[in-house]
Structures are given as C-alpha cells and as structure tokens.
Amino acid sequence: xxxxxxxxxxxxCTKYFYLTLDEIKNSxxxxxxxxxxxRMKKILPILxxxxxxLSGCNDKPEVQPTNTFDLQVYPNPVIDKAFISVRTQNTxxxxxxxxGTSGELLLDEIGIQDQQQFILNLSDKPKGxxxxxxxxxxSNFTKxxxxx
Amino acid sequence: MKLRNYYIxxxxxxxxxxSFSQTSATEYFITVNGxxxxxxxxxxxxxxxxxxxxxxxxxxxxxxxxxxGLSAFRPLENKVSLKGGVNISxxxxxxxxxxLVDAGGNNMQLFVAGSSDLAVGITATxxxxxxxxxxxxxxxxxxxxxxxxxxxxxxxxxxxxxGVHHYYKRLMPTLPFEVSFKAKKTLFNIxxxxxxxxxxxxxxxxxxxxxxxxxxxxxxLKLN
Numbered sequence: 001x002x003x004x005x006x007x008x009x010x011x012x013c014t015k016y017f018y019l020t021l022d023e024i025k026n027s028x029x030x031x032x033x034x035x036x037x038x039r040m041k042k043i044l045p046i047l048x049x050x051x052x053x054l055s056g057c058n059d060k061p062e063v064q065p066t067n068t069f070d071l072q073v074y075p076n077p078v079i080d081k082a083f084i085s086v087r088t089q090n091t092x093x094x095x096x097x098x099x100g101t102s103g104e105l106l107l108d109e110i111g112i113q114d115q116q117q118f119i120l121n122l123s124d125k126p127k128g129x130x131x132x133x134x135x136x137x138x139s140n141f142t143k144x145x146x147x148x
Numbered sequence: 149m150k151l152r153n154y155y156i157x158x159x160x161x162x163x164x165x166x167s168f169s170q171t172s173a174t175e176y177f178i179t180v181n182g183x184x185x186x187x188x189x190x191x192x193x194x195x196x197x198x199x200x201x202x203x204x205x206x207x208x209x210x211x212x213x214x215x216x217g218l219s220a221f222r223p224l225e226n227k228v229s230l231k232g233g234v235n236i237s238x239x240x241x242x243x244x245x246x247x248l249v250d251a252g253g254n255n256m257q258l259f260v261a262g263s264s265d266l267a268v269g270i271t272a273t274x275x276x277x278x279x280x281x282x283x284x285x286x287x288x289x290x291x292x293x294x295x296x297x298x299x300x301x302x303x304x305x306x307x308x309x310x311g312v313h314h315y316y317k318r319l320m321p322t323l324p325f326e327v328s329f330k331a332k333k334t335l336f337n338i339x340x341x342x343x344x345x346x347x348x349x350x351x352x353x354x355x356x357x358x359x360x361x362x363x364x365x366x367x368x369l370k371l372n
Contacts, residue, residue, distance in 0.1 A: 072249070072253055073249065074249040074250070074251065074252070074253040075249055075250055075251040076246070076247065076248055076249040077248070077300070077301060083253075085253065097351075097355065099315075099350075099351060099352040099355075101312070101313045101314055101315075102313075102314040102315070102350065103314065103315045103348060103349050103350035103351060103352040103353070104350055104351055105350075105351040105352075127300075127311060128298075128311045128312055128313050129246075129298060129300075129311060129313045131315075131352060131356070133355045133356075135355065140355065142355075142356070143247065144244060144246045144247075146246060146300050146301060146311070148300070
C-alpha cells in the first residue's frame with residue numbers, strides 16, 4: 001500500500017505520521033468542508049478561539065540521562081561551594097568555564113589531565129541558576145547549577 | 149544582510165509609504181494573545197502549552213503564554229496598510245533539565261521546570277490585503293525583556309521556588325510574519341516572530357546559542 005510519510009517536528013515534540021492514500025483523499029474532503037465553514041464569518045472566531053486554547057504541545061520533554069562521566073557538579077542545589085569533577089576519556093586538554101546569573105564569567109580553568117577537581121565558590125553570589133561548561137576539542141558539556 | 153542595512157531598508161520603506169498615504173482613519177484594537185515559545189535553536193527546551201491539564205505535573209493546570217496589547221491599522225495605498233502593535237506578554241517554555249546531585253556526588257533526579265519570560269513586544273509591519281479582510285505582512289519588531297522567572301527545585305531549606313537569571317539580552321530585534329483577519333469590530337492575528345540575534349549576552353554567548361522564536365494567536369476588539 002502506498003504511504004506518505006508526513007514529518008512534523010516541534011523541538012521535543014517529534015512525531016512521525018504515516019497516511020495512506022485513502023486517508024489523504026478523506027483529509028482533502030474534510031478540508032473542503034472546513035473551508036466552507038471558514039467562509040462563514042460567525043464560525044471563524046470560535047475556530048480561532050479553540051485553536052488558541054488547544055494548540056501547543058503538552059508533552060513534557062523526555063529527558064535522556066546525560067553522560068555524567070565527563071562533568072559532575074555537586075551538590076546541586078548548592079548553598080556555598082560547588083565541587084566540579086572533570087574526567088575526560090583521553091588526555092587531551094579541556095577548558096572549564098562557569099557563568100553567573102548575568103552571563104558573566106566566574107571560573108576559567110584549563111585542564112590537561114584526565115581527571116581534575118575544581119571548586120566553584122558561590123557563597124557571596126545571589127541565588128539563581130549558574131552554568132558550568134566543559135569544552136573539549138570535540139564537544140561541549142553543560143551543567144546547570146542551582147544556588148539557593 | 150547586516151542588521152543596520154535592514155533597519156535602513158525598513159525606514160526607507162515606511163517613509164515611502166508615508167509619502168503615498170491617503171487620509172483614512174486609523175483603526176485601533178485592544179488585543180489579547182496566547183503564545184507558544186518555540187525553542188528552535190535549543191533542543192534542551194520544550195514547548196509549553198497555552199492551557200492544558202496534566203495530572204502528572206505540578207501544578208496540574210498548565211497555563212502558558214498569555215498577553216494583552218494594542219494594535220492599529222493605518223491604510224496607506226489601495227491594498228496596503230501599516231500595522232503597529234504593542235503587547236505585554238508572558239512567554240512560557242519547559243526549561244533545560246537540571247541534574248540534581250547530593251553532597252556525595254550521587255545523581256538524584258532530573259528537574260524540568262516551566263520557565264517564563266515577561267516581555268514587551270513591539271511590531272511594525274506593512275500589510276498587503278489579499279481580500280477585503282485577509283492580509284499578510286512583515287516588517288520589523290522588537291522584544292524588550294522585563295524579567296525571566298525560572299522555577300527552582302523545592303527543598304526544605306529553600307524559601308522560594310522562583311529564581312531569576314539574566315542570561316538573555318534586554319532588547320531583541322525580531323522579524324515578524326503576520327496573517328490578519330480584520331472584520332468590522334474584530335481582529336484575528338497569527339504572528340510568528342524570529343529573533344535576529346543570539347539571546348544570550350556577555351561571556352556566555354560564546355558558548356551557548358538560543359534564538360527567540362514565538363508563535364502568537366491574537367484576538368482584538370475595535371476601539372474606535
């Protein structure tokens with residue numbers, strides 16, 4: 001049977017639909033009926049209002065566990081000091097950066113060993129979200145830290 | 149095209165419209181909108197519904213992007229109108245997941261919160277009327293970010309579950325695309341706005357990318 005893949009992607013709401021030829025024909029018929037209704041200006045506000053309230057993807061993003069072997073920040077949430085553990089899978093160099101709640105740079109370290117520990121002191125910083133980014137030659141790893 | 153050239157082009161466009169304008173009355177509308185923030189450059193974020201009920205989330209009733217504003221149509225040439233709009237809106241999205249870790253370095257759970265940006269949106273678009281009531285337009289817009297509210301994980305020692313960060317630029321120029329249906333007393337707009345710059349500011353902008361991307365559904369009532 002002839003099928004047509006119809007691909008729809010909205011960020012985390014990625015779905016595949018497969019429509020048969022008959023289903024496509026039925027959809028076209030339905031669209032004609034809908035288009036007649038649209039021409040009736042009294043129906044249009046109701047259609048639009050319904051669309052406004054029902055539109056949107058309700059799927060909470062499915063979160064895949066990240067590879068914590070490379071970058072670990074603990075504890076999270078943090079009260080004053082966060083410990084950052086970095087392990088790289090080879091001995092290539094990496095840079096470690098931490099950013100404050102306004103996007104300013106708080107920590108800038110260069111590591112060359114395959115395992116290192118760093119301390120991020122947030123004791124005098126405002127509460128909120130902080131970003132820790134590990135940059136290697138192949139990829140970036142990001143962790144969000146909550147300061148309470 | 150550089151951003152400055154784009155501004156100059158739009159300015160010349162509006163000046164040229166003004167020179168050909170006719171003396172027709174400007175129509176004013178008060179509007180309400182529902183909006184969906186679409187994080188097309190940041191796959192870690194997700195689309196939050198405008199209004200939904202989900203028994204597995206807390207709170208169970210999910211209320212997403214909403215706003216109010218004013219719009220004005222000023223007829224210029226035969227089928228062309230200049231449309232201006234201003235609104236104050238809340239844009240809500242599922243924020244990036246946060247891995248919660250205990251003091252010993254053991255992973256506990258992933259925390260995903262709905263976060264909101266409160267912003268003033270401004271658009272100036274030139275609309276071409278395909279029929280008497282239906283028009284489409286584009287032009288230039290801007291988002292003035294007032295605040296970003298991020299829900300934090302609730303713990304025994306946290307007094308508030310709302311946190312604020314300031315990663316995003318205060319002013320974001322946008323490119324709006326809009327389809328409007330204008331009846332005698334009512335106005336319906338479907339508008340998409342795309343941010344022209346990276347949302348992140350300062351040092352973090354070199355490492356993280358995010359683009360403003362908003363789909364709005366707007367209903368208006370004529371004031372005059």
